[in-house]
Amino acid sequence: MNWYTVYVTFLILFLPSVIVSQTDDPPVITVTGDNYFCPNGSNSIAVVDTVSITDTDDTELEEVSIQIATGYQNGQDILVLSGVHPNISSTWDVTEGRLKLTGPATLSEFEAAILAVNFSSTSPIVTGIREFSVVIGSPLFLPETGHYYQFVPSLGIRWDDARDEAVLRTFFGLQGYLATLTSAIEATFAGDQITGTGWIGASDDPTAEGVWTWVTGPEAGLVFWNGDETGTVVPGEFEFWNNNEPNDYPDDAIDGQENYAHITDDTVGIQNSWNDLPIGGGGGRYAAQGYIVEYGGMPGDPALQISGVTRVRVSCNVITNRQRTYRVGF
Template sequence: AIVTVVDNELPTLSLQNITRKLTSIDGLTVPATEFISTVNDNCSYTITPANFTFDCTDVGSQQVSITAKDGAGNEVTKNAQITIENPDALVEPSEGNTVVSSPGNYTVVDSNLLIHLSDNVDGATVSINENFHTGDELRLATGFTLPSGVTSNYSASTGVLTLSGTMTSQELQSIFQNIQFRTSSSNVLEREVVFNIGGGVSNSDNDHYYEYVSGAFTWEQARADAATKTLNGLQGYLATVTSASENEFITTKLSDDGWLGGSDSYTQINSALGSSLYANQTEAEAKNSRQLSTMQKF
């Protein structure tokens, strides 16, 4: 006699909700096993997918689906929630302000600054944002040696010190701790010095990051290139200026003219200019229809 054994029994699968914090600028990988409370079957089984990946765009509650399937093709799928928390600040300045008693002499900005990052870093910037004046200067302390393959360059016109090359997070922390400031300006307003991981400069007014990319681009090429870039899990795009203060920041911090994302919305144009140039949408479209394809920062 022939005995046919049929497996019609579904695997049993129980999931749990979990919370995880982002710890890397490259995102977070969570194995499916971390969601599983119990899984059983009368034969062997497989779990799919094996892993889930998350980045800064996933902060908050996210649903995942996990499937257990046995050798007979019986399968069961269950859902669970994962709460993704923001990472700790990658750059932690020390408390308080640095007092510059002799503005003409170099003073270390923050010798106790810390970096909470385990990855290698490809480039960084230090920028004087708020109240930057001609004559302000950033540099590395005399005698400090940069890691092999890393270079620094300070732009006196933008107040941005750019670090190029790949370095460990500990090497970058040491560099940041040895940044010095001085000024020949008579202006005594408090300066804001911002330390950035990555090639962009950050605007504390809107928490956006900006990067000037040199090269010969058409507007379409620039838009496509911007879309390929990411920073700490954030998706890149051509800058869209929505206020007069943002326009001023871009103008003072970027080293040359560049393409921008464009809009013919008369309210956004008026807001960016800080004026009432256009009374309505029809007027804006009539005057800007030939200019949008060549829009640059102004």
């Protein structure tokens, strides 16, 4: 038997097992919870009824996030970890409406901590639904799209550099890309609950001046807006331009001055809306603060179960008899 035959035999017999042993399988999480709740400013309710976390090749996790993904009332709604969890710390982010649970800790320790997370609210608006996304890892999850989102701070980054960096990011095998915000709920989520304004994946540079296109992600090549600030949205598509945008500032009679979309700073015009900027961004309130990466929907993405969604239906009814007044959740 010559050396080549020996080498090939080794590859056939042993290499597959080496490759399999190096595979890191993603964890799986399952949660349940759909309850009614009448908050009074001092009571609370668990956001998860049951939880199961499994992982075929790991016994610990680093981080789990629980976020009020839908219906969040900033400054009034809150999530709190109750009880004692020696290996897990919690951090509440009021802007994101998210409670981070940080380890490392065992899967069972994280399960116990998730069950101990409670929701309360002092909001005077005591109706509506709160959806809670429970995610293994740090990106945020939006139930309505099934996608994950992450703000990457990078002061002064160019749009093209942000685009190139985004595609180098992955999340449990999901391919990253500059976010494509194709609905009102997605635009509100990205603007309200992802900390920091930043670049998104729209431009009128690859087509023609004033033909605004999503150039990243699953929507790459999709035109959604034609014209300048007096233009029109493509039927069936979505836009959220700020007042008098996109205006190709300082002179929209000169093509090519502002060709890249950016979420507007909160102090400028309409909250969470978009404006067009040069590829390097602007100055002051128009300086690029970073970019938003979206994960999900790309060809070849793996099927994952790294998140789950529960709901609390916030509702109160006042019933009065001659002796007492009752607040009843229903």
